[in-house]
Amino acid sequence: MQKALLLSALASGLLLASSAHAELNVAGLANTCNNCHGTGGVSAGESMPSIAGLPEGYLKNIMMEWKTGKRPSANMTRLISGYSDEEIAALAAYYSKLPWMPVKQKTDAKLVKLGKKVTEKCAGCHGDTGKSEDADTPSLHGQWSQYLQLEALKYRDDAFNMPNKQMVKAAKKLSDEEIKAVAEFYASQNK
């Protein structure tokens, strides 16, 4: 009886949903990311980046770098290793289509002023305000200040051996205060 049911189920394609090669449900997959990155990919936590509206190329690249061990991370290297390349591509496409929502946060006016000056040399890639201008560069305007600081410190710290050598070179020239200032400046550009 059970076998007969099973055969008819197979014939009608009903088993698709629970088969090993299940159809990719990218919204469901993204729901698991949103626990840490916020509902709809807009973060509510200062140390965690918003990911909604980041460029597709950047998102795909960063996830693939974690997966292949090229980019160190305290935690993302572990989680992302459980995702197929297809899932990573789908997630990158999904989040890139959501709107970028700059977060409103308090920033220090003095540091913002200093940051504006320091970031003049970043403008070649990041634009005047950190607004992404190409598919491989992340949006920084209105990103969480603390996240930006932590990330910049990773570029400066040899312990992380970050992959983007241009960023490493730039970060190494910055003092602690300047790193804070850069982060505060981009964070304040929340329009």
Added chain:
Amino acid sequence: MSQINRREFIKLAAAASSVPVLGIPSLARAGAAKAKVVVIGGGYAGATAAKYVKLGDASIDVTLIEPNKVYTSCPLSNEVIVGHRDIKTLEIGYDGLKKRGINVLHDFVVGVDRAKKTVTTKGGKTLPYDALVVSPGIDFHYTGIEGYNESMIEDIPHAYKAGPQTLLLKKQLEAMPDGGKFVIVVPKGPFRCPPGPYERASLVANYFKHHGKAKSKVIILDANDSHSKKGLFNQAWAKMYGWEKEGMGTNGMIEWVKGAEGGTITKLDAKTKTVSSDFVDVKADVLNIIPPHKAGKIAADAGLTGASGNNFEKGWCKVEPMTMASAVDPSIYVVGDSCVAGEMPLYGNPNAAFDMPKSAHIAMTQAKVAAAAIVAKVNGQAVPQPYYANTCYSVVGDDYGISVAHLYRVEGGTFKYIKEGSGVSMMTMPDKSPVPAAYRKLEAEYAVGWLRNVMADAFS
């Protein structure tokens, strides 16, 4: 595919057919809400389920029933005990959910009539449901330790449900003299927040260091023979708290006694705060007994818990992997700490299967799976592919965080632990050199960002 059973087949067939799957004549629904969803319990799981059903289909009528007006997060409440965090930062109300059009009823559910599909409350209300989400969290078993009962928790706190109990343990810690013993009694698993007791031990030792009580001890009497993130905890303890090795009478600030070697406590003398096992008697200055857990009472009353079976099915609610629907009632979804999904891992046994840990993070992904399944069912769509994930941070010292991640999928109708996407923070760098402090600091910062996001994702 051999895994598919008749019930699942019928469910899939129902989901794929165009017949109204909830069995309600379409006339009865005309003009009213498309369907009624009731959620019992407004913790991380219940709040998330309510929010995501509404996000998935705004025309579904969603009611969340929760006795408390303010929820206090258990994650990071160990920081409150040692004075690193104000408990107010862990508190959140239900206004965010109300703004989304969810009915929030501050009441207590006293019964579920599964035949009539209604829920009754202490306040005298009877609510009909098309789909019911049961997320009552855990209850404690106060039996099992001779001389211990529920009336003692004002003197011997568990502090394993955040709120007044957390503040009570904090007060006792602060009053403890230098050279005293802070004893944590850990129950046999499964219990919520598997690294919780060990994170607590770490932070209490940290408190001793910073408050002139360095001669004091934290003694963990554990009914289990291993525990979550053990290697990482031991490494952190050695670095910061003089950890030497397992067992009683070591020199470090933290001692851990496993179940097989005297950690299983069977007796309490409440007057002297002395706990005993077959091997040891320990007199505590501060005694923190975490009682064994079971699914919240309403889950048992509704007949959703296993009456028999192994340690992990008895007293817990078994669920269908694709949807989080109860294994005994397809109209009810059990999410959060009260469910058992997969088989419980036996820490230290490399061949063990991996159950989902009882954490806020996994509870929320379970709730999102249930919400998507409910929305699909109401709208006559196929069951969406589910995904489950966990991230669990423990802050164990100044600028020192560690974590564990888990991924689960469903293949062939059963839960599958994805080893490649899971695991703990690095013990060493790939070249075997020590992990730089910057990595541990980052995870301590991420723990806080994680907290803010899970609270917002569930309640806002």
